[in-house]
Amino acid sequence: MSLEMRAALLKAAKRSPAGVGELARRLHRRTEVVVSLIREMAEEGLLERRTEKRGKRGRPRALVTPTPLGEDYLDAYRALELKPLRSRRTDLVRAAGDGEYAARLEARGLSPFDLFMELNSLVGRVEKGST
Amino acid sequence: MSDALRKALRSVISFLEGAGVDYMVIGGFALPFYGRIRTTIDLDVAVALRTPAEFEDFLRRMEAAGYEHTLGSFKDPECVFLDRETGLEIEFWTRPDGVELDAETFARRRRRRLGDVEAWVISPEDFVVNKLARPDRGVEDEKDVKSVLARLRDSLDEDYLERRAKNAGVWMILRAIDEVS
Numbered sequence: 369m370s371l372e373m374r375a376a377l378l379k380a381a382k383r384s385p386a387g388v389g390e391l392a393r394r395l396h397r398r399t400e401v402v403v404s405l406i407r408e409m410a411e412e413g414l415l416e417r418r419t420e421k422r423g424k425r426g427r428p429r430a431l432v433t434p435t436p437l438g439e440d441y442l443d444a445y446r447a448l449e450l451k452p453l454r455s456r457r458t459d460l461v462r463a464a465g466d467g468e469y470a471a472r473l474e475a476r477g478l479s480p481f482d483l484f485m486e487l488n489s490l491v492g493r494v495e496k497g498s499t
Numbered sequence: 500m501s502d503a504l505r506k507a508l509r510s511v512i513s514f515l516e517g518a519g520v521d522y523m524v525i526g527g528f529a530l531p532f533y534g535r536i537r538t539t540i541d542l543d544v545a546v547a548l549r550t551p552a553e554f555e556d557f558l559r560r561m562e563a564a565g566y567e568h569t570l571g572s573f574k575d576p577e578c579v580f581l582d583r584e585t586g587l588e589i590e591f592w593t594r595p596d597g598v599e600l601d602a603e604t605f606a607r608r609r610r611r612r613l614g615d616v617e618a619w620v621i622s623p624e625d626f627v628v629n630k631l632a633r634p635d636r637g638v639e640d641e642k643d644v645k646s647v648l649a650r651l652r653d654s655l656d657e658d659y660l661e662r663r664a665k666n667a668g669v670w671m672i673l674r675a676i677d678e679v680s
Contacts (some may be wrong), residue, residue, distance in 0.1 A: 371674055444671045453675055455641040460679040466535035467646030484531035484538075485614060491538045493523055 374385040374414065377405055378434050381415060382442065385431040406432055414438035505614045506594035507585040511542065512616045514564050520557065520570040521547040523608040523619040524593055525629055532611050533623040537639075541588040545595045545621065547605070548573075554593065583675050597632020597667035607659070623651055631669035631676075645676050 380386070380394040392402040409415040416435050419428040434442065453460075470480045508528075515522045523529075527539025548554045554573040561580055562568060566589070571578025576594040581587075598604060598621075607622035621629065627647055630640045648655075664670040 370678060371671070431501070447671065453641060453672065454636065455638040455645075455677055457637055459642055460645040460676060463535060463642035463645040464649035464680075466537075466642075467648070467650035470531065470534065470536050470646070471650045479612075480531040480536050481613060484528075484536045485504060487536060488538050492504070 371445065373405065375408060375442060376436050377402070377409060378442045378445075379413065381432045382434050382439075385433045386421075387429055387431060391432060409438070414441055504587070507582050507587040508542070508613055509616050510564075510582065510584075511544075511566075511587075511589055512613065512618045514561070515544065515546075515618070518557065518560060520553075520598070521605050523621045524613070525592065525598075525621045525626065526590075528613065529620045529626055530560045530643055530646075532609070532620055533626055534643055534650055541590055543590045543592060543595075545592045545598065545600060547600045548591075548593045557591075561631075575595070595629050596634065596666055597628045597663075597669060599663075599666070623647055623654075624656055624663060627655075627660060627664045627673065628667050628669060631664070631672050632667045641676055644673070645679065 376395060377391065377476065380391050383394070386394070388399055388402055388406065391406070394401045395402060397405075406415055406417070410417060413435055415432055415438055417430055417432055420431050421428045455463075473480055505550075523545050524542070525545050526541075526543030527537070528535065528542050528594055530539075546557070548557050551573045554599060558568055558578075565579040567583055568582050571591075573593070576596070577590050577592045580589045580591065582589065594600075604622070604625055607625065608619045609622060610617055611620045613620075627644050628637070630644050633671045660673075661670065664673045
Protein backbone atom coordinates (compact mmCIF):
# COMPACT_ATOMS: atom_id res chain seq x y z
CA MET A 369 0.00 0.00 0.00
CA SER A 370 1.36 3.42 -0.90
CA LEU A 371 2.02 6.32 1.46
CA GLU A 372 -0.67 8.27 -0.36
CA MET A 373 -3.32 5.56 0.11
CA ARG A 374 -2.58 5.28 3.81
CA ALA A 375 -2.80 9.04 4.19
CA ALA A 376 -6.05 9.21 2.20
CA LEU A 377 -7.69 6.57 4.40
CA LEU A 378 -6.48 8.27 7.58
CA LYS A 379 -7.80 11.63 6.37
CA ALA A 380 -11.16 10.07 5.50
CA ALA A 381 -11.45 8.38 8.89
CA LYS A 382 -10.32 11.50 10.75
CA ARG A 383 -13.03 13.68 9.19
CA SER A 384 -15.58 11.84 11.36
CA PRO A 385 -15.73 8.25 12.62
CA ALA A 386 -17.21 6.19 9.82
CA GLY A 387 -18.06 2.64 8.89
CA VAL A 388 -16.48 0.76 6.01
CA GLY A 389 -19.26 1.63 3.56
CA GLU A 390 -19.02 5.34 4.28
CA LEU A 391 -15.19 5.27 3.97
CA ALA A 392 -15.49 3.47 0.62
CA ARG A 393 -17.81 6.21 -0.57
CA ARG A 394 -15.48 8.96 0.66
CA LEU A 395 -12.51 7.36 -1.09
CA HIS A 396 -14.40 6.28 -4.22
CA ARG A 397 -13.15 2.72 -3.74
CA ARG A 398 -14.85 -0.64 -3.65
CA THR A 399 -15.87 -1.83 -0.17
CA GLU A 400 -13.78 -5.03 -0.32
CA VAL A 401 -10.68 -2.95 -1.20
CA VAL A 402 -11.27 -0.65 1.78
CA VAL A 403 -11.85 -3.63 4.11
CA SER A 404 -8.48 -5.01 3.09
CA LEU A 405 -6.76 -1.61 3.55
CA ILE A 406 -8.30 -1.16 6.99
CA ARG A 407 -7.16 -4.63 8.07
CA GLU A 408 -3.61 -3.89 6.95
CA MET A 409 -3.50 -0.48 8.62
CA ALA A 410 -5.03 -1.84 11.84
CA GLU A 411 -2.21 -4.41 11.94
CA GLU A 412 0.26 -1.55 11.54
CA GLY A 413 -1.39 0.25 14.46
CA LEU A 414 -2.55 3.20 12.35
CA LEU A 415 -6.31 2.60 12.56
CA GLU A 416 -8.59 1.08 15.15
CA ARG A 417 -12.01 -0.43 14.83
CA ARG A 418 -14.54 0.08 17.58
CA THR A 419 -18.20 -0.74 17.80
CA GLU A 420 -20.93 1.73 18.59
CA LYS A 421 -24.39 0.68 19.69
CA ARG A 422 -27.29 2.35 17.92
CA GLY A 423 -30.07 2.27 20.51
CA LYS A 424 -31.31 -0.95 22.05
CA ARG A 425 -32.09 -2.70 18.79
CA GLY A 426 -30.04 -3.66 15.76
CA ARG A 427 -26.44 -4.69 15.25
CA PRO A 428 -23.73 -2.43 16.72
CA ARG A 429 -22.01 -0.29 14.09
CA ALA A 430 -18.27 -0.80 13.45
CA LEU A 431 -16.49 2.54 13.22
CA VAL A 432 -12.95 3.17 12.04
CA THR A 433 -10.81 5.93 13.59
CA PRO A 434 -7.10 6.83 13.45
CA THR A 435 -4.99 5.76 16.44
CA PRO A 436 -2.52 8.25 18.00
CA LEU A 437 0.12 6.62 15.78
CA GLY A 438 -2.16 7.18 12.79
CA GLU A 439 -2.48 10.85 13.76
CA ASP A 440 1.33 11.10 13.93
CA TYR A 441 1.56 9.44 10.51
CA LEU A 442 -0.84 11.97 9.06
CA ASP A 443 1.09 14.90 10.59
CA ALA A 444 4.34 13.54 9.19
CA TYR A 445 2.73 12.97 5.80
CA ARG A 446 1.54 16.58 5.72
CA ALA A 447 5.06 17.72 6.59
CA LEU A 448 6.33 15.56 3.74
CA GLU A 449 3.85 17.15 1.38
CA LEU A 450 5.49 20.47 2.22
CA LYS A 451 8.97 19.01 1.58
CA PRO A 452 8.55 17.04 -1.62
CA LEU A 453 11.29 14.95 -3.12
CA ARG A 454 13.79 16.89 -5.19
CA SER A 455 14.29 14.10 -7.67
CA ARG A 456 12.04 12.79 -10.38
CA ARG A 457 10.87 9.21 -10.48
CA THR A 458 13.11 8.50 -13.48
CA ASP A 459 16.17 9.82 -11.54
CA LEU A 460 15.49 7.42 -8.70
CA VAL A 461 14.77 4.45 -10.94
CA ARG A 462 18.08 5.04 -12.72
CA ALA A 463 19.89 5.39 -9.38
CA ALA A 464 18.44 2.06 -8.24
CA GLY A 465 19.81 0.50 -11.43
CA ASP A 466 23.22 2.05 -10.73
CA GLY A 467 23.20 0.57 -7.22
CA GLU A 468 22.35 -2.87 -8.59
CA TYR A 469 25.11 -2.50 -11.19
CA ALA A 470 27.64 -1.80 -8.42
CA ALA A 471 26.39 -4.90 -6.60
CA ARG A 472 26.94 -7.01 -9.74
CA LEU A 473 30.49 -5.67 -10.12
CA GLU A 474 31.22 -6.58 -6.52
CA ALA A 475 29.77 -10.06 -7.02
CA ARG A 476 32.22 -10.51 -9.91
CA GLY A 477 35.12 -9.67 -7.61
CA LEU A 478 35.62 -6.08 -8.78
CA SER A 479 35.98 -3.27 -6.26
CA PRO A 480 33.42 -0.47 -6.70
CA PHE A 481 35.71 1.72 -4.59
CA ASP A 482 38.66 1.22 -6.96
CA LEU A 483 36.40 2.03 -9.91
CA PHE A 484 35.21 5.12 -8.07
CA MET A 485 38.83 6.23 -7.60
CA GLU A 486 39.59 5.61 -11.29
CA LEU A 487 36.56 7.65 -12.27
CA ASN A 488 37.53 10.47 -9.90
CA SER A 489 41.04 10.57 -11.28
CA LEU A 490 39.79 10.57 -14.85
CA VAL A 491 37.45 13.50 -14.17
CA GLY A 492 40.28 15.30 -12.36
CA ARG A 493 42.56 14.89 -15.39
CA VAL A 494 39.86 16.10 -17.79
CA GLU A 495 39.21 19.16 -15.60
CA LYS A 496 42.94 19.89 -15.37
CA GLY A 497 43.27 19.57 -19.13
CA SER A 498 40.44 21.98 -19.78
CA THR A 499 41.88 24.79 -17.60
CA MET B 500 43.86 4.85 -9.44
CA SER B 501 45.58 8.24 -9.51
CA ASP B 502 48.77 8.25 -7.48
CA ALA B 503 48.08 11.74 -6.12
CA LEU B 504 44.61 10.86 -4.90
CA ARG B 505 45.80 7.55 -3.49
CA LYS B 506 48.63 9.32 -1.68
CA ALA B 507 46.33 12.01 -0.27
CA LEU B 508 43.91 9.41 0.99
CA ARG B 509 46.69 7.31 2.52
CA SER B 510 48.11 10.38 4.30
CA VAL B 511 44.89 11.56 5.87
CA ILE B 512 43.80 8.06 6.91
CA SER B 513 47.22 7.39 8.45
CA PHE B 514 46.94 10.67 10.33
CA LEU B 515 43.48 9.80 11.65
CA GLU B 516 44.48 6.26 12.62
CA GLY B 517 47.36 7.67 14.65
CA ALA B 518 45.47 10.63 16.08
CA GLY B 519 43.58 8.64 18.67
CA VAL B 520 40.18 10.09 17.74
CA ASP B 521 37.05 8.24 16.72
CA TYR B 522 36.43 8.93 13.07
CA MET B 523 34.65 7.53 10.05
CA VAL B 524 34.58 8.39 6.36
CA ILE B 525 31.17 9.68 5.31
CA GLY B 526 29.66 11.15 2.11
CA GLY B 527 30.87 10.47 -1.42
CA PHE B 528 33.90 8.35 -0.47
CA ALA B 529 31.62 6.01 1.53
CA LEU B 530 29.07 5.69 -1.26
CA PRO B 531 30.87 3.12 -3.45
CA PHE B 532 30.79 0.64 -0.57
CA TYR B 533 27.01 0.76 -0.33
CA GLY B 534 25.47 2.31 -3.42
CA ARG B 535 26.27 3.60 -6.89
CA ILE B 536 29.62 4.72 -8.26
CA ARG B 537 29.88 8.44 -8.96
CA THR B 538 32.54 11.10 -8.71
CA THR B 539 32.99 13.49 -5.81
CA ILE B 540 35.29 16.43 -5.25
CA ASP B 541 36.11 16.26 -1.57
CA LEU B 542 36.60 13.86 1.28
CA ASP B 543 34.13 14.06 4.19
CA VAL B 544 35.09 12.63 7.56
CA ALA B 545 33.09 12.62 10.80
CA VAL B 546 35.29 13.06 13.87
CA ALA B 547 34.36 12.91 17.54
CA LEU B 548 35.79 16.17 18.85
CA ARG B 549 33.56 17.00 21.79
CA THR B 550 35.23 19.98 23.44
CA PRO B 551 36.92 23.16 22.18
CA ALA B 552 40.18 21.87 23.67
CA GLU B 553 39.94 18.60 21.68
CA PHE B 554 39.15 20.61 18.57
CA GLU B 555 42.11 22.98 19.03
CA ASP B 556 44.45 20.08 19.67
CA PHE B 557 43.23 18.30 16.53
CA LEU B 558 43.61 21.49 14.50
CA ARG B 559 47.20 21.97 15.70
CA ARG B 560 48.12 18.40 14.83
CA MET B 561 46.52 18.63 11.38
CA GLU B 562 48.48 21.79 10.61
CA ALA B 563 51.67 20.21 11.87
CA ALA B 564 51.00 17.30 9.50
CA GLY B 565 50.87 19.70 6.54
CA TYR B 566 47.18 20.46 6.23
CA GLU B 567 45.95 24.02 5.91
CA HIS B 568 42.88 24.97 7.95
CA THR B 569 40.76 26.98 5.52
CA LEU B 570 37.31 27.18 7.08
CA GLY B 571 35.27 26.54 10.23
CA SER B 572 35.62 26.60 14.00
CA PHE B 573 34.42 24.45 16.89
CA LYS B 574 31.09 26.27 16.72
CA ASP B 575 30.49 25.10 13.16
CA PRO B 576 29.26 21.61 12.26
CA GLU B 577 32.23 21.18 9.92
CA CYS B 578 35.67 22.59 9.25
CA VAL B 579 37.69 22.34 6.07
CA PHE B 580 41.35 21.47 5.58
CA LEU B 581 43.39 21.54 2.41
CA ASP B 582 46.07 19.00 1.61
CA ARG B 583 48.61 21.49 0.26
CA GLU B 584 50.51 18.82 -1.63
CA THR B 585 47.61 17.36 -3.63
CA GLY B 586 44.93 20.03 -3.39
CA LEU B 587 42.44 17.58 -1.89
CA GLU B 588 39.90 19.27 0.38
CA ILE B 589 38.96 17.39 3.52
CA GLU B 590 35.81 18.33 5.41
CA PHE B 591 35.80 17.27 9.04
CA TRP B 592 32.33 17.06 10.55
CA THR B 593 31.99 17.29 14.30
CA ARG B 594 28.20 17.44 13.95
CA PRO B 595 27.26 15.65 10.72
CA ASP B 596 23.68 16.29 9.61
CA GLY B 597 21.21 13.91 11.22
CA VAL B 598 23.88 11.63 12.70
CA GLU B 599 24.56 11.37 16.42
CA LEU B 600 28.25 10.71 16.98
CA ASP B 601 27.49 8.37 19.86
CA ALA B 602 28.85 4.98 20.89
CA GLU B 603 26.24 3.11 18.83
CA THR B 604 27.09 4.98 15.63
CA PHE B 605 30.80 4.31 16.04
CA ALA B 606 30.15 0.67 16.98
CA ARG B 607 28.29 0.26 13.68
CA ARG B 608 30.90 1.81 11.41
CA ARG B 609 32.62 -0.63 9.05
CA ARG B 610 36.28 -1.36 8.43
CA ARG B 611 36.87 -1.06 4.69
CA ARG B 612 39.81 -0.92 2.30
CA LEU B 613 40.13 2.47 0.63
CA GLY B 614 42.67 1.77 -2.07
CA ASP B 615 45.74 0.60 -0.21
CA VAL B 616 44.71 1.63 3.31
CA GLU B 617 42.08 0.37 5.72
CA ALA B 618 39.77 2.91 7.30
CA TRP B 619 36.56 3.27 9.26
CA VAL B 620 33.52 3.98 7.09
CA ILE B 621 30.08 5.07 8.31
CA SER B 622 27.43 2.30 8.46
CA PRO B 623 25.06 2.19 5.48
CA GLU B 624 22.09 3.07 7.70
CA ASP B 625 23.76 6.19 9.10
CA PHE B 626 24.97 7.04 5.60
CA VAL B 627 21.35 7.11 4.40
CA VAL B 628 20.18 9.29 7.31
CA ASN B 629 23.11 11.67 6.88
CA LYS B 630 22.33 12.13 3.19
CA LEU B 631 18.64 12.83 3.76
CA ALA B 632 19.15 15.13 6.76
CA ARG B 633 21.25 17.64 4.83
CA PRO B 634 19.54 21.03 4.93
CA ASP B 635 20.49 21.48 1.27
CA ARG B 636 19.44 17.94 0.29
CA GLY B 637 19.43 17.72 -3.48
CA VAL B 638 18.68 15.33 -6.32
CA GLU B 639 22.10 13.64 -6.07
CA ASP B 640 21.61 12.93 -2.35
CA GLU B 641 18.26 11.28 -2.99
CA LYS B 642 19.73 9.27 -5.85
CA ASP B 643 22.58 8.14 -3.58
CA VAL B 644 20.05 6.93 -1.02
CA LYS B 645 17.98 5.11 -3.64
CA SER B 646 21.08 3.34 -4.94
CA VAL B 647 21.93 2.15 -1.41
CA LEU B 648 18.40 0.87 -0.84
CA ALA B 649 18.56 -1.03 -4.14
CA ARG B 650 22.03 -2.48 -3.58
CA LEU B 651 21.68 -3.44 0.09
CA ARG B 652 17.97 -4.20 0.14
CA ASP B 653 18.34 -7.44 2.14
CA SER B 654 21.16 -6.49 4.46
CA LEU B 655 20.16 -3.14 5.96
CA ASP B 656 19.23 -3.11 9.63
CA GLU B 657 15.72 -1.81 9.09
CA ASP B 658 14.87 -1.29 12.77
CA TYR B 659 17.99 0.79 13.34
CA LEU B 660 17.45 2.72 10.12
CA GLU B 661 13.84 3.49 11.05
CA ARG B 662 14.81 4.64 14.56
CA ARG B 663 17.61 6.89 13.35
CA ALA B 664 15.60 8.25 10.41
CA LYS B 665 12.72 9.11 12.73
CA ASN B 666 15.08 10.84 15.16
CA ALA B 667 16.49 12.89 12.29
CA GLY B 668 13.02 13.72 10.90
CA VAL B 669 13.67 12.03 7.55
CA TRP B 670 11.62 8.85 7.90
CA MET B 671 8.82 9.94 5.59
CA ILE B 672 11.24 11.14 2.91
CA LEU B 673 13.03 7.81 3.16
CA ARG B 674 9.75 5.91 2.77
CA ALA B 675 8.84 8.02 -0.25
CA ILE B 676 12.19 7.28 -1.93
CA ASP B 677 11.94 3.60 -1.08
CA GLU B 678 8.49 3.29 -2.61
CA VAL B 679 9.53 4.63 -6.01
CA SER B 680 9.86 1.73 -8.45
